[in-house]
Amino acid sequence: MTSVNITLGARNGVVRDTWVILRHNLRKTARQKIALLFGAVQPLLFLLLFGPLLSGLGSWQMLVPGLLVQLGLLSAGLAGFGIVFDARAGVLDRLRVSPTPRLALLLGQALGGTAVLLLQSALLVAVATALGLRPPPLGLVLAAVLLAVTGTGLAAISNALALVLDDAVFAPVMTTVMVPLTLLSGAFLPMSMAPGWLNALSAATPFRHTVEALRDLLAGDYLTPAVGLGTAVSVAFSVLCVALAVRIFNRLNA
Amino acid sequence: MIESSGLSKTYGKAPAAVEAVRGLTFTVAPGQIVGLLGPNGAGKSTTMRLLTTLLRPTSGTATVAGRDLLADPEGVRRRIGYVAQGGSTPYGQPLLEELELQAMLYGMSRPEARRRVAEVLDLFEVADLAARSGETLSGGQRRRFDLALGLLHRPPVVFLDEPTAGLDPGARAEVWDLVRTLRGEHGVTVVLSTHYLDEAEALCDRLLVIDRGRLAGDGSPGDLRERVPGGAADLEEVFRWLTGRPASEEQPAPKALV
Ligand SMILES: Nc1ncnc2c1ncn2[C@@H]1O[C@H](COP(=O)(O)OP(=O)(O)O)[C@@H](O)[C@H]1O
Ligand SMILES: [Mg+2]
Secondary structure, eight states, X not given: OXXXXXXXXXXXXXXXXXXXXXXXXXXXXXXXXXHHHHTTHHHHHIIIIIGGGGGGGTHHHHHHHHHHHHHHHHHTTTTTHHHHHHHHTTHHHHHHHSSOOHHHHHHHHHHHHHHHHHHHHHHHHHHHHHHTOOOOHHHHHHHHHHHHHHHHHHHHHHHHHHHHSOHHHHHHHHHHHHHHHHHHTTOSSOGGGSOHHXXXXXXXSHHHHHHXXXXXXXXXXXXXXXXXXXXXXXXXXXXXXXXXXXXXXXXGGO | OEEEEEEEEEESOTTSOEEEEEEEEEEEOTTOEEEEEOXXXXXXXXXXXXXXXXXXXXXXXXXXXXXXXXXOHHHHHHHEEEEOTXXXXXXXSOHHHHHHHHHHHTTXXXXXXXXXXXXXXHHTTOGGGTTSOGGGSOHHHXXXXXXXXXXXXXXXXXXXXXXXXXXXXHHHHHHHHHHHHHHHHHOOEEEEEESOHHHHHHHOSEEEEEETTEEEEEEOHHHHHHHSTTOOSSHHHHHHHHHSSOTTSOXXXXXXXX
16 A cells, blocks of 8 residues: 555546446436335326327327426435435545545436436336327437436436525425426426416526427427427526536535 | 645524634654544534535535645545545345445446445455345444445545444444554545543543544643643543533534624
8 A cells, every 4th residue: 555646536527427427327317216116106107197188189299298307306406305315425525525526426327317317218118109109210319318418417407406405495396396397397298278377477487498399309300499498498407507516515514 | 645735614694603623734644553542522513514515614625635625626636535434335135235335436347346345345344244124234344335335436645523422332342453554554545533531541542532523632632631730631521621621521513602
C-alpha cells in the first residue's frame, strides 16, 4: 500500500464514470425484476381495463402514447425513492468522497431510471400490440428516444429532490404531483375535447406536448408540428431538470 | 499531511443555528495515528466531513495531502479514504459488485479493479463473504467491508469515523491491529475519531481533544497526562482538567450567538 499513485483517477471523466455507475445500476435492476414489473402495473391496468372503452376513438393509437407518459411520470418521476436508501446506508457519501465528477454521479443514477422506464415501456407496447396496436418500427424507435429524453430529466430531478426533501415529504408530494401532471397531459383522452380553460392549462405543461408528439410518432407521422414542438419541449424540459438537479447535487455539502 | 486553519462549521440559520465546529487549527504529520477525542456531539463527525469535502466549511479551510479543500476538492478526494460512522455497505446486493464499482470510481480499469478487489478481500479475510449483501453480515464482518471500501485505492491519508463503535471486543481488537498495520507497514496517515478513552490511549500517537467544537488539547496521551498538575492517572482526568466536564457527558448542541 506504500506507493502513492498520483495518476490514480486519471481515467475519471463524466462519460466513463457515468457508464461505470449506470452499469452498476443496471446490474442492480436486473436483480429486481418484480419491482420492475410492478412499476408498470398501473398503466397496464389502464390499458386492459380502460382501453377497451375507447375503441371508438382509435383506442390504442390514442391511449398508448398517453400511458407511456403516465408510466414515465410514475417510473422515472419517482426514481428518487431508491437513492434515499443509498443515502441512509452511507453509500451516497462514499460515492461523493470519490473523485467521480458530480455530473456523472447524477447521470449514472438518472440513466438507470431511464433504462427501467424503457424496459417497462417495451412491456406496455408489447401488451398493446397483442391487443391491436400496430406501431411502425421507426415510430417506435423515435418514441423510445423521446421518452428516454423526458425520462432522464424526470429521473434526475426526482433523485435530486429525494435528497433534499424530507423523507416523509418526498413520497406523498411526488405521488400527488404526478396525478395532475398525468391528467393535464391528456394521457387518457385527447385534450381537444376539453373546455378552453383546461386546454390552455394543459398546453402550459410539458407532458401534453410529449404525449401529442408520441401519438404522431406511433401513427407513423414523423414530420408534423406536434412532433417538432413535442421534441423541443421535451429536450428543453430535460436539460432544465438535469441542470437544476446538478445544482442541487453540488450544494449537498452546504 | 493535514493543515487546518480556523476550520468552522455552523449548521442551519439563526435562530436555530448550531456551531458544531469552531475554529479548529492543527497540523497532522505524515505517518501518525491521530485521534479526535470527544464525547458524542463534540463535533468529531462534522470535522471529518469537512476534511473529506462532504461539507463546506462556514469559515476557515484546510489542506489535505497538499490540496486545498476549497480550491481543489477533487485533488483531495483522489488522495483520501473515508469510512463513515455507521459504515457504507449497501443492502440487497453483492458486496463484490460494490467493491468493483468503488475501485473503478478511483480510476482503475476493470482488470485492475478485479485484481485489487481480490487482494483487499484477502487482506481483510472476507473473500468468502463477498457474494453476500450487507444485511446478511454481522457488525464485525460489515465493518471489514466498510474498511475495505475505504482503503481499496491505497490512499495516503484515511479518515475513520468511530471505527470501533458498536463492535464486540474481538472485532475491536482486529480494527486496532489493522490501523496499526496501515501506519506501520504502509505508512498511511490515519485520522480517527473516538469517544472511547481506552481506544484513544491504546491506539493513537496523538490526540486532538475536541470539546463543544473547539480544540481543548493536543498531544500524545502521555504528554496530555503529564500536563495535568501532579500528573493524571487516565484520560478521563485529562479531559476533566482540560474542559471542566466529564468525558462521558453527552455534549449539548452549541447554539450560535446571533
Ligand atoms: N446535519 C446537521 N444539522 C444540524 N446539526 C447537526 C447536524 N449534524 C450534526 N449536528 C450537530 O452538530 C454537533 C456536532 O455533531 P457531530 O459532529 O456529529 O458530533 P460527534 O461526531 O462528535 O458526535 C451536535 O450538536 C449535532 O447535534
Ligand atoms: Mg460522530
